[in-house]
Amino acid sequence: MTAFVLVPDTFTGGWVWEETAARLREAGAEAYPVTLAGMGERGDEAGPGTGLEMHIEELVRLIDGIDAAEVVLVGHGYGLHPVFGAADRRAGRIARIVSVDTGPPGAGEPAVRSVPDPEARELLAARPDAPVPPPAAGAWPRWGSVEGIPAEALGRLEREAAPQPAGTLTEPLRLTGAAADLPTTGVLCAANGQSIAMVEMAVASGPPQLRVFAEERFRFFELATGHWPMLSAPGELAEVLLRAAAGGGHRVTAPEDGHEQPSHLLPFLLDPPERPRDRIGRVDLHLPDGDGPRPAIVFVHGGPIDPDRRPTPRDTPCFLGYGRCAADAGVVGVTADLRLHGLTDYPRAAQDLAEAVDLVRADPRVDGDRIALWFFSTGGLLAADWLAAPPPWLRCVAANYPALAPLPGWGTVESRFRPVDTVGTADGPPVVLTRAGLEHEVIAATVEAFLAAAKERGADVEVIDAPNGHHAFELVDPTDESRAVLERSMRAVLARLEA
Numbered sequence: 001m002t003a004f005v006l007v008p009d010t011f012t013g014g015w016v017w018e019e020t021a022a023r024l025r026e027a028g029a030e031a032y033p034v035t036l037a038g039m040g041e042r043g044d045e046a047g048p049g050t051g052l053e054m055h056i057e058e059l060v061r062l063i064d065g066i067d068a069a070e071v072v073l074v075g076h077g078y079g080l081h082p083v084f085g086a087a088d089r090r091a092g093r094i095a096r097i098v099s100v101d102t103g104p105p106g107a108g109e110p111a112v113r114s115v116p117d118p119e120a121r122e123l124l125a126a127r128p129d130a131p132v133p134p135p136a137a138g139a140w141p142r143w144g145s146v147e148g149i150p151a152e153a154l155g156r157l158e159r160e161a162a163p164q165p166a167g168t169l170t171e172p173l174r175l176t177g178a179a180a181d182l183p184t185t186g187v188l189c190a191a192n193g194q195s196i197a198m199v200e201m202a203v204a205s206g207p208p209q210l211r212v213f214a215e216e217r218f219r220f221f222e223l224a225t226g227h228w229p230m231l232s233a234p235g236e237l238a239e240v241l242l243r244a245a246a247g248g249g250h251r252v253t254a255p256e257d258g259h260e261q262p263s264h265l266l267p268f269l270l271d272p273p274e275r276p277r278d279r280i281g282r283v284d285l286h287l288p289d290g291d292g293p294r295p296a297i298v299f300v301h302g303g304p305i306d307p308d309r310r311p312t313p314r315d316t317p318c319f320l321g322y323g324r325c326a327a328d329a330g331v332v333g334v335t336a337d338l339r340l341h342g343l344t345d346y347p348r349a350a351q352d353l354a355e356a357v358d359l360v361r362a363d364p365r366v367d368g369d370r371i372a373l374w375f376f377s378t379g380g381l382l383a384a385d386w387l388a389a390p391p392p393w394l395r396c397v398a399a400n401y402p403a404l405a406p407l408p409g410w411g412t413v414e415s416r417f418r419p420v421d422t423v424g425t426a427d428g429p430p431v432v433l434t435r436a437g438l439e440h441e442v443i444a445a446t447v448e449a450f451l452a453a454a455k456e457r458g459a460d461v462e463v464i465d466a467p468n469g470h471h472a473f474e475l476v477d478p479t480d481e482s483r484a485v486l487e488r489s490m491r492a493v494l495a496r497l498e499a
Contacts, residue, residue: 002095002245003030003068005059006230009077010115010143010169011134011161013040016076020230023238029245030068034059036082036168043162046131051167052111053174056085063090070095072245076230077102077144078168081111087179097182098244100237101144101189101227107175111168113308116342117142128170134161142344144227145192153231185244186213186220187237192227193343193410196220196250201440201471203252211254219249264313266475268321269482275327283356284314286323286333287365295370295395295497296332296360299323300353302377302403303340312337318475322374329494334360340379343410346417350382361393370497372396377443377471378403381417390428396496398432398489401471403443404450420450424457431459432492434485437467464489 004024006017014033021031036055038046059082063071071093075083080102087094097104103114112124119142120132137158140146146154188194199220202210212218221240223229229237243249278285288294299322301313313319314335326333336356340349353373361368371393375383380402386394405420406413423431431454435447454461466473466485473482 001028001030001068002070002072003032003066004072004074004241004245005062005066005083006031006033007036007059007073007075007079007083008034008040009079009227010132010164011039012157013042013160013162015040015160016157016228017230019234020238020241023235024241027238027242029242030066032062032066034062034079038162038165038168040160040162046163046165048129049167050165052081052085052169052171055082055168056089059083059086060089063093066093070245072096072098072241074098074100074241075102076100077227078111078164081105081168081173084175084179085173087182088175089178091179091182094179094182096185096245097179098185098187098241100187100229101192101194104184105173107177108172110170110172112170113306115169116144116344118339118342118345118348124166124169127166129166131163131165132169133163134158145189146228146232147191147226148232149226149228150231157228157231181217183217183219183247185249186218187229187240187244188220188222189227189229190222190224193407194222196222196252197440197442198407200252201442203254204440214252214254216251219244219247219251221249263472263475264316264318266317267478268317269474269478269486270321270325272321272324272328275324275333277323280359282314282337282352283359284323284335285360285363285365286327286335288327288330288332290330293365293367294331295372296334296366297322297326297372297374297398297493297497298334298336298353298357298360299326300336300373300375300379300382301338301340302379303338303349304342304345304378305340307339307341318376318472321474325490329490331494331497332360332366338379343413346381346413350385350417353382369393370395372398372493372497374398374400374493375402376400378407380404380419381406381413384417384419384422387419387424387428387431388422388426390426394429395499396429396432396493398434398493400434400489401436401439401443401469401473402433403446405446407442407446420446420453423450423454423461424459428459430496431461432464432489432496433461434464434466434489436469436471436473437465438470440471443471462492464492
């Protein structure tokens with residue numbers, strides 16, 4: 001007999017699991033939908049001491065009262081934090097952890113770090129003891145896609161939601177490591193930006209610590225629905241949970257590339273000389289020799305980036321390298337840290353970029369009538385605004401291995417961030433697009449769609465190919481081909497600044 005303990009996300013209670021729990025019981029399993037203190041229908045129990053540790057203790061008591069031979073802990077969103085805490089304290093009783101549309105938390109990590117709504121994160125930063133109010137009607141997508149939820153269930157979600165006690169989100173997760181080797185299954189919700197393809201891409205190109213997901217104990221399932229599969233696809237979710245308990249699911253494999261460092265910390269392909277760097281808030285200016293205002297290239301990083309990651313993008317080898325290359329070529333190289341920490345942060349990152357450009361153009365060392373914007377990876381989505389309404393001083397839009405439309409499931413990214421829809425719609429600057437021949441399929445598809453749209457609308461796009469290059473080839477492929485491609489791309493952008 002298997003017992004499933006079902007722990008809900010923020011603002012909600014065990015009621016969200018009702019249909020999934022019924023399907024599990026029909027299949028002969030035990031199911032325990034949990035409503036934690038101060039959440040959902042127990043919202044009136046919230047008090048000063050209501051926090052993550054209290055919720056962990058509640059789950060431990062529940063586990064201790066279950067007689068089934070196998071206990072599977074299932075956490076959704078915030079619920080995964082108390083799940084991991086309880087598993088750490090009762091590792092010997094837990095057969096498997098299942099995370100529903102949520103990445104596994106680390107030791108010492110508060111749940112607020114994975115809150116998708118930037119306004120909620122800012123509220124907790126300003127008032128760390130204040131409960132977080134549930135989303136207003138129509139605002140639930142800021143916390144995760146609601147795709148597929150029937151209108152009646154969505155209405156109930158809105159009616160029965162309760163403020164989330166602050167301590168549940170701000171208390172750090174205490175782990176001893178006792179549960180570190182437990183089998184773990186990820187249930188990925190494609191309409192909320194999670195997919196097996198995205199995990200494979202992260203394992204292949206992300207920091208080495210992500211390669212843990214290629215270990216034997218990890219398995220993955222994917223559902224074609226939003227963040228709330230227990231409401232939008234309860235039957236499918238129950239089937240997946242039963243298969244997960246039996247050890248099923250997709251296994252991700254790690255590439256054998258020999259990199260021991262995170263890719264973003266690998267050495268830059270070239271070794272340009274260090275130049276004077278002027279730091280103004282979140283913006284750095286790499287300055288060339290000589291007097292007089294010079295053209296500028298603003299380099300735009302991708303994301304989302306963990307807000308606590310160090311070094312920040314402008315201090316990584318890649319952007320230090322590009323900034324110095326620009327200065328060495330006689331123009332001002334501009335790097336900036338954008339507040340792109342989640343999929344809903346693109347509007348804020350766009351504002352950060354606009355403010356950075358205004359700051360740069362106002363600097364007397366910069367020729368404000370000759371500016372290029374150079375986008376990288378998923379920062380490419382930010383090019384949409386500039387292609388839709390290009391100012392006269394924007395001489396070039398460049399992009400390296402970019403995502404030019406939201407990736408599969410990135411439904412929470414605002415629709416305005418689609419360069420495939422804006423390229424060629426205005427009389428704008430030329431585009432220099434550097435394409436990696438060994439790009440991830442999901443990103444390559446957006447590039448091909450962009451080029452097709454550009455051709456149809458008569459946009460001026462120069463494509464520079466790195467046939468044997470991977471995503472972030474300047475770091476992961478230190479070859480003569482990559483050096484030649486990088487130098488050609490830089491020459492192309494400089495030529496358009498001088499035109």
